[in-house]
Amino acid sequence: MTGSGSCDKTDVSQHLTAQLKNRVFSERAGTMRLVILDDYDLASEWAAKYIRNRIIQFKPSADRYFSLGLPTGSTPYGCYQKLIEYYRNGDISFKYVKTFNMDEYVGLPRAHPESYHSYMWNNFFKHIDIKPANAHILDGNAEDLEAECQAFEQKIAEAGGIELFVGGIGPDGHIAFNEPGSSLVSRTRVKTLAKDTIVANARFFGNDLSKVPTMALTVGVGTVMDAKEVMILITGAHKAFALYKAIEEGVNHMWTVSAFQQHPRTIFVCDEDATLELRVKTVKYFKGLMHVHNKLVDPVLSIKDQ
């Protein structure tokens, strides 16, 4: 560089910093981020910090709730634990947050320990200050399942749409219960579960396949695509192939998470193990961007400072 003194260098670095800022917050340009952390705990923490910052920056109030889409399962468990910790420390409140869960089994009693209602109560709702009326989960025991699905879509619309939809990925690349072959423009509906999914879930029902529910209510791929931002959590080697199919191959209804390649604002948060089936080039590229990604969670905000 043929600069002539320290003044030039300061101008350049200020200019670069401004550009970096724009890169991070450029919503209209469309962003796909692959955030890779070393292990499950760090991935959970990054995701929780991101959710925390998004809610606090939004400045939710009684007139303007933050709508959050939520998943269940072992992947988001660590993220929920961190969010509970932040609530207990007084850094975040869920008082003005509305939540919409992705799915629920059909025909499973709500109080059953494996229902998604039980999961959300025990792993999240009972520990935080969310108002019960703002926690929405599909009712798998509704008299009219189709009406229940339509009502759910209606509630999302009334809430002004979902600001951030957090999801996971199945080993077969599904999002929520949008099994391979699901329409990529689907809405909330009743789905019959794929054999893969039933087998994967058997471990929660004493390994007795006959006890696993065979149907579920689920948000559609289209429903999640309507959200302003989508964050998918993917951890563990058993999800690696699905991640490869979702981001390195084309958009395909057999791997429904691939639909988010066409969403304007997507983040995939993973651990090392989940990247095992990706090309070295892909992983190196996104790891090289971690300093940019980390600006989204550093500094981490707190309501105590407001």
Place this chain on the structure above:
Amino acid sequence: MPSNRSVSDAPITQFINCRILRDHRLQREDLWVREGRILDPEKLFFDEQGYADKRVDCEGSIIAPGFIDVQINGGFGIDFSQASDDVSAGVSFVAKKILEHGVTSFCPTLVTSPPAVYHKVLPQVKVHGGGPHGAGVLGENRCVRPPPEDELQSFPELVLTRSSICGPFGAGGWSGSQSVVRELCQRSITCHSVANLSQAEDAVQTGASFITHLFNAMLPFHHRDPGIVGLLTSDQVPAGRTVYYGMIADGIHTNPAALRIAHRAHPSGLVLVTDAIAAMGLPPGRHTLGQQVIEIQGLHAYVAGTKTLSGSIATMDMCVRHFKQASGCSVEEALEAASLHPAQLLGLGHRKGNLDYGSDADLVLLDDALDVKATYISGEEVWRKGP
């Protein structure tokens, strides 16, 4: 947060920062109460979209179901077997004082007395719920000498369904009274100080379910005739039935080694009782109680001027602490011996002696040393330890 419910307007209390005894273990969970009963918070959240009106910070305490004392003869100078004109005042006085020991329900006990005493005293003992006035009375517990068969019909009508039968102990003491036993068993739970194991097993099969203060006032264990003690491991107990046995765990009336043997042989039947006499709760020194002069030294109550024990004066919480320390059992087991087991014995396990949803919110808050910090009945604080 204000509460919001469609099912009931009653206020909801949430106990936080506590460890509760549920499913036989201490768990870090909040306890929710509404209308005097334990509430299911998940149902409240999803079905009623409701939440707590009031939060009570337990500062890390243990919450156990309130203690239930099925055998207590009096205390604080009151003797339940005294045929006085104002028995209920005495019962109420003791009921109020034992809240400090974590006892939320009890059975005032009458020692073996002439029938005239029962006729006078029993009608004055009423079953009623507990509250700020004192622990609830679940029924009375009386020791009776079984009458001859022809007197059975005129036997003082059992006011309630709890009764203990202490018979003469000695071989042959029970001949001919099997039908009496059966009749009394049908009307109550009974205990026997019968002579040998097969008589005891017979009694259990007829309906008896409780052994009063194991080891005391019965023939000692013999390896060829275990006597009543053998009931703890008897294979003649009908399926689905449990034989319960009272233990006075004050460290004096039962040697700790004997306590351990009983506990290890049959842990689920152990019921802690105080069997407290009128001198319980009185300060050290001499006291004249009825016809007797009692001398209190520490945990011992002697007939004045002698080394003869006149009865136990340990409080229920002392018994729980001593039982845990002497038997080496877990905190959960010690607490259940004073709450769950007596409730099961009395057939009240569906609403007392546990913290299951729907059960009465009779609670005792304890620190890790199992000292009582506060007592609640139907979700209302009825006693709190001063600073």
